[in-house]
Amino acid sequence: MKANEVKKHTVLAHNGLYYVVREVEKSAPTARGGNTTYRIQMFSIPDGHKVDLSLRADDDLESVDLRKREATFSYMDGEDYVFMDVEDYTQYILSAKIVDDIKGYIIEGVEGYYVSLIDENPIALAPPQSIVLEIVDTAPELKGGSATKRTKPARMSTGIDVQVPDYIENGTKIRVNTETGEFMGRE
Incomplete structure (x- = not known):
């Protein structure tokens, strides 16, 4: 490569x-x-x-020649994340270190996660390309705004912060790009 x-x-x-x-x-x-x-x-x-x-x-x-298996997030086991293979229901236990940079994109009931395996050991997790998250905390829209496109920080239900357009409010579900961490649109 x-x-x-x-x-x-x-x-x-x-x-x-x-x-x-x-x-x-x-x-x-x-x-x-x-x-x-x-x-x-x-x-x-x-x-x-x-x-x-x-x-x-x-x-x-x-x-590295590795196998990728589609899996869904099942539950937390202490600090570890447990994912289940969608085909054969094998459980993969991933440490917090493995998922550290994407833990804000891990939620139950979402398809499209891929666990990478070397010799049947899970070594990496790839999230779906985008994911829907709910805003739990953001400042109210500034009145008397201008024609420019303004953004503000918003805290998601998983704890990560995303820059969103000024008009977005608490409780809104938005689509977030998991590779860039950027706002893609409302759901």
Whole structure:
């Protein structure tokens, strides 16, 4: 796999260990794109040590052959998240470290979560591309506004904050992009 093909939540092998990618940042020093570099932030599995790599677009990385299984969130077991396979009802126990960056997008009754497995051990979780969350706390709309598009922070039912348009109120259900954390629209 080339560095320019790496995406968030990809699992890679590096120096004999497995890593899950949390962030990919592209930087092109010139307008023509010469010497484009990719800064890849990844965390080791399962202990969560952070590693940053800076690579050129055509540098090779070793992708890991893993199995992805669709699952739904069942319940919390202490600090662990328990997901159930939608086909064979196998339970996958994922530690808080594995789901740390996406725990605000984990809710019951939602389809589209994928558990990544290496040798039947769950090592990563990918959420659906978007999810519907309810706003529990946001400031009221400012009156006498202008024609500009203003946003304000809103606290979701899962505890994360999302920037929403000024006219959105408490109790509103909104769709949130799980990759960017951005407001997509009302439900």
